[in-house]
Amino acid sequence: MSQLQISTTVNGDPVEFLCEPDESLMDVLRDRLGLTGTKEGCGSGDCGACSVTVDGRLVCSCLVLGAEAQGRQIGTIEGMAKGEKLHVLQQKFLEHAALQCGICTPGILVAAEALLKENPDPTETEVRYWLAGNLCRCTGYDKIIRAVMDAATEMRGA
């Protein structure tokens, strides 16, 4: 297979890479760009560990081809903290102990950030449905939901 040369933007920075035509965006991010915060849980769209945004839209990067990134804006977990300063969601995950092994955490943070951009004041039910595609086998979800609700409150300035 001949490789494709792709120009894209990742977390606001212009990025160029070569990839195979059948290579997933998840593999490109992890193996070619060294952005290993994006995790692979299943590779088939079921677990959400690979969640990123493409032009602002939340997607599973394992179900996107790297080649599709041409000219798009990609957002990953690495773009969430501003330097040393954690995002409110990240801070709340620590405070609420909303993670154990942490494999699901980057995907859940990216997904939760996308939710709060669209709906700054979600109900608990809305948070649970929005995150239904993010599986966690450690926490039992409760602390995750509480951390997201708490972050939402703080981000609304309430």
Add this chain to the structure above:
Amino acid sequence: MRFEAPETVEAAVSLMAGEPGNAQALAGGTDLLVQLKTGRVSPDLIVDLKRIPSMVAITQEDGGFRLGGAVPAADMLEDDALKAAWPGICEAAHLVGSTQVMGRASLAGNLCTSSPAADTVPAMVAASATARIVGPDGSRDLAVEDVPSGVQKNSLKKGEVVESIYLPPRPARSSDAYLRFIPRTEMDIAVVGCGVSITLDEGGIVTDAKVALGAVAITVQVVEAGAKAIIGSKLEDAALDALAAACSAACKPINDKRGTIEFRTDVAGVLAKRAAKIAYDRAAGVTA
């Protein structure tokens, strides 16, 4: 394998038609990438449709809606006019996988994959939606129910793509609903799915209806006897019972881990009644 992302439908068609090996269109990729990974398909060419403006647009046309062949469910769910006119189509789109999957999954992809359990297909069939198919010989409009031809088989010819799905204009007092049964509350495959579209007269009598069932046969089932059972009624119990009986009679299901033949047959009738009532209340303006 090659990857192409043309900017016109004509270019997409000529790429697909000109590929001597296996060519696959790519809309949201939520089926195609899984199939690539498992090796169920090994295309020589993938043609990404999302750089083609008509494929990613939702437009109002002659009183109806035209949804591009790669419009993701998430875009549909942000379109208030579409949600008001076709709440049933939109609730079916809202059932396709997770938020992440809805960020990519299209109606055309759901249709072309031709899974018997595809959620949006019964809703589109109840809506009398048509698929605009463009190929090397030009373009044709096909009823949505005529696109799937078997389990994971469709009636598209080589080089053809679905450019758009058209939802026809709605008479006053019309609405639709889609319900599915799954063993969980989210993220599962339909055991039975049922779409109902209804039009009422000023007195609340059903003047037109279409009923479609998913996951109870190899392809989506249009239940004409079910529609007949409720036309002329106000969904009194007798009419609803006749609808349920017609839907159960239309089932040719399989036994699998999700449900037995008896269960699917029974649930088809139950869902049809419930979906008809929801569509009725929406058409009557009782609920949104």
